[in-house]
Amino acid sequence: MKVVGARIPRYDGIAHVTGRTMYVDDVRIPGTLWVKALRSPHHHAGISKLDTRPAEELQGVHAVVTWQDVPHLVYGHLEALGIPADEPLLAKDEVRYKGQPIALVAAESEELAAEAVSRIEIELEERPALLDVRQAFDADAPEIHQWGNWYPHFEGEMDRRQIRKGSIEWAFESADTIVQGVYRPAAIEHAPVETQVCQVVPEPSGRLTIYSCTQALYFSMGVVAAHLQVPLNKLKVIGGTTGGGFGGKVDTATETMCCLLAMKSGKPVKWRWTREEEFLCSSTRAPWHMEIADAVTKDGWILGRKMLTLHDAGAYARFSPYGLTKHSFHHTGAYTIPNLEFDGYVVFTNRVPTTAMRGFGVTSVSFATETHMSRIAKVLDLDPIEIRLKNANRVGDTSPNGVVYTDPSTVSTIQAIAEATGRELPASYRTMTSEQREGEWLPEHLVAQLGNPEDH
Amino acid sequence: MNVTVNGVAHEIESAPLTPLLDVLREEFGITGPKAGCHQGGCGACTVLVDGEPRRSCLLPAAYADGGEITTVEGLGTPEELAPVQQAFVHHYAAQCGFCTSGMMLAAHAYVVGGGTDDTEAIQKALGGHVCRCTGYAKIIEAVAAAARGDSFDLSETAVGRYTTMTTGGAE
Numbered sequence: 001m002k003v004v005g006a007r008i009p010r011y012d013g014i015a016h017v018t019g020r021t022m023y024v025d026d027v028r029i030p031g032t033l034w035v036k037a038l039r040s041p042h043h044h045a046g047i048s049k050l051d052t053r054p055a056e057e058l059q060g061v062h063a064v065v066t067w068q069d070v071p072h073l074v075y076g077h078l079e080a081l082g083i084p085a086d087e088p089l090l091a092k093d094e095v096r097y098k099g100q101p102i103a104l105v106a107a108e109s110e111e112l113a114a115e116a117v118s119r120i121e122i123e124l125e126e127r128p129a130l131l132d133v134r135q136a137f138d139a140d141a142p143e144i145h146q147w148g149n150w151y152p153h154f155e156g157e158m159d160r161r162q163i164r165k166g167s168i169e170w171a172f173e174s175a176d177t178i179v180q181g182v183y184r185p186a187a188i189e190h191a192p193v194e195t196q197v198c199q200v201v202p203e204p205s206g207r208l209t210i211y212s213c214t215q216a217l218y219f220s221m222g223v224v225a226a227h228l229q230v231p232l233n234k235l236k237v238i239g240g241t242t243g244g245g246f247g248g249k250v251d252t253a254t255e256t257m258c259c260l261l262a263m264k265s266g267k268p269v270k271w272r273w274t275r276e277e278e279f280l281c282s283s284t285r286a287p288w289h290m291e292i293a294d295a296v297t298k299d300g301w302i303l304g305r306k307m308l309t310l311h312d313a314g315a316y317a318r319f320s321p322y323g324l325t326k327h328s329f330h331h332t333g334a335y336t337i338p339n340l341e342f343d344g345y346v347v348f349t350n351r352v353p354t355t356a357m358r359g360f361g362v363t364s365v366s367f368a369t370e371t372h373m374s375r376i377a378k379v380l381d382l383d384p385i386e387i388r389l390k391n392a393n394r395v396g397d398t399s400p401n402g403v404v405y406t407d408p409s410t411v412s413t414i415q416a417i418a419e420a421t422g423r424e425l426p427a428s429y430r431t432m433t434s435e436q437r438e439g440e441w442l443p444e445h446l447v448a449q450l451g452n453p454e455d456h
Numbered sequence: 457m458n459v460t461v462n463g464v465a466h467e468i469e470s471a472p473l474t475p476l477l478d479v480l481r482e483e484f485g486i487t488g489p490k491a492g493c494h495q496g497g498c499g500a501c502t503v504l505v506d507g508e509p510r511r512s513c514l515l516p517a518a519y520a521d522g523g524e525i526t527t528v529e530g531l532g533t534p535e536e537l538a539p540v541q542q543a544f545v546h547h548y549a550a551q552c553g554f555c556t557s558g559m560m561l562a563a564h565a566y567v568v569g570g571g572t573d574d575t576e577a578i579q580k581a582l583g584g585h586v587c588r589c590t591g592y593a594k595i596i597e598a599v600a601a602a603a604r605g606d607s608f609d610l611s612e613t614a615v616g617r618y619t620t621m622t623t624g625g626a627e
Contacts, residue, residue, distance in 0.1 A: 009615035016553030017541040017560060019488025019528035026487035192588050193492040193500050193554045243490070243554030244588045275493040 023243050024197045024211045025272055032199065033062055033106040035261060035271035036113035038120050039281060040095035040102060043129035043350035044144060047093055047122065052103055055116040060108040063265035064116070067092040070260065071229040077251060077318045080222060084153055086146065087316035087353070089227050089256055095124070096144060096315035097352050099281030106261040106269045129350040133289050133310040136347045144315070144348055151317055151346035159345070161321075161328045163400050166339035166449065168295075171304020174445075175295035179376045183292070183368035187312070188285040190357055194243020195273040196282060198254035200262040203236075208259050210237045214252065215245040223252040224259055235259075247356035251283050251318060286320070286354035287312045288327075288364040292372050295339070300380055300387040303445055304339035307331050311361075313346045314353035320346045323361035329401045330362045333369030334410040335391040338449035340400055388414050389429050396436040396450050404451035408434050457521040461486060462530025472518035476510075477501045479517045480527065488528035488557045492586070499585035502558035503527050509565045528557040531564055537610075539602045540564045546608040549598035551589035559585050563599045573600035 015021040052064045067073055067090040076085030091102045103120055107113035128142040135141050136149040143149065152159040172178065199211040214220040217239040225232050242249055254271050261269045273282070289310040295303045309327060313320035324344045331342050357363070373391075377384035392410035399405065411434045418425050428440070436453075437446060457468040461484065470479050475494075480486045480503070489512050492500035496514040503512045504526040505519075532538035537545070540563040550556040559582065566581040578599045587595060601608075 007612045009611075009613055010548065011615050012553065013545040013548070013550060013614045014534050014537070014541075014610075016550035016556045017528075017537065017544045018532065018534050019557045019560075020534065021553050022487075023490070023554065025491065028485055028487075190588070192552070193490070193498050193586060194552075195492075242552060244552045246588065272491075275495060275497070 021241060023194060023241055024199055024213045025194070027199050027211050029199060029201055029268045029270075032268045032270050033108060033261070033265060034110040034113045035104055035106050035258060035269050036110065036117045037101045037257075038103040038105075038117045038122065040091065040098055040100040040124070042095060042124060042126050043098050043131065044127045044142070045095050045124040046127060047091060047095065047102070048125055049121065049123035050102065051121040054119040054121060055103075055105055058107070058112070058116045058119060060112045061105060061116045062108070062267055063106045063261045064103060064120075065257070065260045065264060066090055066103045069264065070227055072227050075223065075226045077223065078322060079226070081322075083317065083321055087318065094127075097350055099277070099352060100315070101257065101281075104257050104261055106265050106267070131349055131351060133287070133312045133347040133349060136310075136349065144350055147348075149348055151313065151321055151348070154321065161324050161342075161344040163328055163331070163340055163342035165400060165402075166304070168304050168306060168339050168341040171295040171339035175303055176298040177296050177379065178293055179296055179372070179379050180291070180293045181368070181372045181375050183288070183290040183371060185288055185364050185367055187287045187351070187354065188357060189279055189282070190244075190246040190248030190284070191278065192242075192244030192246060192248060195275060195278045196249070196253045197270070197272040198258045199268065199270040200255070200258040201268040202262045202266055207234050207236055208262060210235060210255050210259065212237055212239040212255050213242050213245075213249055214239050214255070215242055215247070215249040219250070220252045220255050224256045227256045228259060246358055247285070247360060248282055250356050251353070253282065281352060283314070283318070283353050283355035285357035286314070286323070286364070290365065290368040292368060294337075294372065294376060296376055296380065298380060300376070300382045300390050301443060301445065302335065302337045302376070302391050304341075305332060305337045306341045307343070309342070309344035309365075310347050311344060312349055312351065312354060314349060314351040316348075316353045317346065318353045319355055319360070323356065325361070327361035327365050329399060330365050331369070332400055333366060333373070334393055334408070334413075335369070335373070335388070336393050336397040336446065336449065337391070338446055342400065385414060385418050385423055385425065386429055389425075389432055390441070392434075394434055394437050394441070396453050397446075398449050398451045402451075404453050404455065406453045410434070457517060459520050459523055459525055461525045462527060468517050468521070470517055473516045475513050476503070476515040476517050476520050476525075477512035480512060480525075486527055486529060490554055490557055492554070497586070498555070499558040499562065500555050502561045502585070504561050504565060507565065509562045526561065528560050531560055538564060539605070540567055540599065542608045542610060543598040543602035543606065544595075545610055545614050546612075547594050547598035547601060548613065549591060549594040551587070551591045555585060555587045559587070559595060563602065566599065567602045571599075571603050573603045575600070578603070
């Protein structure tokens with residue numbers, strides 16, 4: 001390996017240690033206006049009145065924008081991939097999460113912008129909120145989304161991400177024991193030290209220069225262009241310097257709204273979220289609800305897995321259908337289980353929309369599957385390392401979605417863990433490799449799932 | 457009110473209760489100190505006031521009146537890095553870099569104050585400085601190296617106009 005373990009020069013080290021790296025908040029454009037947002041104070045409410053005139057009349061306020069100023073109000077983060085849109089850039093008739101932006105002000109100082117926001121007249125009718133995915137399917141659950149309480153637009157207009165493999169009936173009939181577990185990792189705020197920040201400059205040429213802290217520059221460019229209904233050549237996006245993101249700067253949070261204010265005021269604008277806004281309104285890693293039931297034999301083979309996942313999307317879909325799909329492909333973890341019945345739902349709640357964070361959709365399921373492996377070992381009174389090696393992915397095994405593994409590393413990883421923790425393994429486990437299964441490692445129930453690695 | 461920042465005299469025009477961080481960044485345009493939380497929680501805004509590390513977001517400008525302030529820009533230059541700066545580059549202790557400005561000044565104050573390479577002492581000195589990239593192990597390694605007075609050949613770890621790189625990363 002050329003890179004792993006080698007000392008590789010990095011291009012930005014010296015700039016970082018001398019304070020010369022230019023983050024978005026460090027860009028200095030004379031005459032810049034400051035942006036503040038009117039945000040929903042409720043988890044769920046109807047908007048019955050919105051009058052921004054008192055804010056516009058304030059001396060030093062140069063632009064106020066609402067949903068009426070957005071050329072294409074509802075655009076989905078994955079619309080280009082065929083996932084339909086559900087989220088307005090600025091709330092129109094209703095708000096679905098606490099902190100959802102409703103109107104924005106650009107003024108000559110941050111304090112003035114905040115003062116103008118406080119003068120906007122708004123009337124809200126609070127509605128019942130749905131905050132727990134487990135209640136979304138109840139008959140009396142509040143209806144919170146135009147598509148129903150869960151995402152209905154997977155391929156073939158299915159309302160879930162479904163995986164069926166082998167014969168789950170055979171697995172559960174043949175099992176010695178069923179081992180069940182429920183796993184519920186909580187939401188996590190990315191909390192980068194650099195909060196969301198954006199600077200937009202309207203150029204005399206008619207183009208907009210966008211200084212962005214995004215983790216996904218070309219992606220954000222497409223989202224901005226779609227909302228504004230302008231060709232990409234009207235946007236010059238300067239990015240690539242991010243003060244921490246961890247997934248929280250994948251969603252396009254500020255760029256489009258700053259563009260609208262820059263266009264309306266004709267002046268450069270800057271929006272820098274406070275730490276409080278970052279915690280209250282920025283996207284988080286999703287909370288997940290995962291239920292697993294495994295059909296196992298007393299000697300530690302996993303014959304089959306039934307799994308139900310409820311993925312909390314928060315108020316809008318954004319990337320959640322994609323995250324759940326990744327989750328479903330990894331729902332057996334690093335192990336081979338030939339008979340599967342997986343149902344995953346993207347559930348809407350009145351929480352902030354959730355997004356990627358360090359292994360989007362997969363970290364949650366890794367937590368569940370690894371904890372469950374240890375639980376199986378405990379129930380069967382078997383060694384947790386040995387049970388992992390026994391079921392580990394090997395060359396020629398197939399993933400839940402039918403990918404044939406050509407270079408899996410589970411065996412060597414688990415053996416390294418055993419060595420690092422001083423655990424003595426029996427010879428048959430110590431000498432095991434990732435090569436194609438045979439002999440005692442190829443029981444009858446794993447024959448049919450085998451694929452040909454040469455084909456991949 | 458008057459302050460010296462990195463050896464240059466400045467008159468402060470902002471109101472006396474303006475946070476020093478805002479004076480530095482918005483009035484003087486010195487952007488090394490970062491605004492991470494504006495409430496003393498993250499340490500990214502740390503500067504030295506008369507040699508002592510201070511959270512500039514919580515410090516009223518009036519408090520710094522007559523003081524000597526050092527920001528990361530004044531610690532060393534790209535041409536001539538301070539020992540802690542060299543150590544951070546050599547040990548890859550900066551990831552996204554946003555917390556690094558504050559880390560540098562806390563680390564510098566620790567080292568020039570006679571700090572040793574003892575891990576617990578370094579953790580205490582840098583306690584409260586948040587690195588959300590979670591690169592703490594490398595940061596502690598770097599501070600320990602600077603405290604020991606290690607010397608560094610940065611041609612291995614840094615690339616740019618200020619290094620004497622002779623070989624590139626790729627073949």
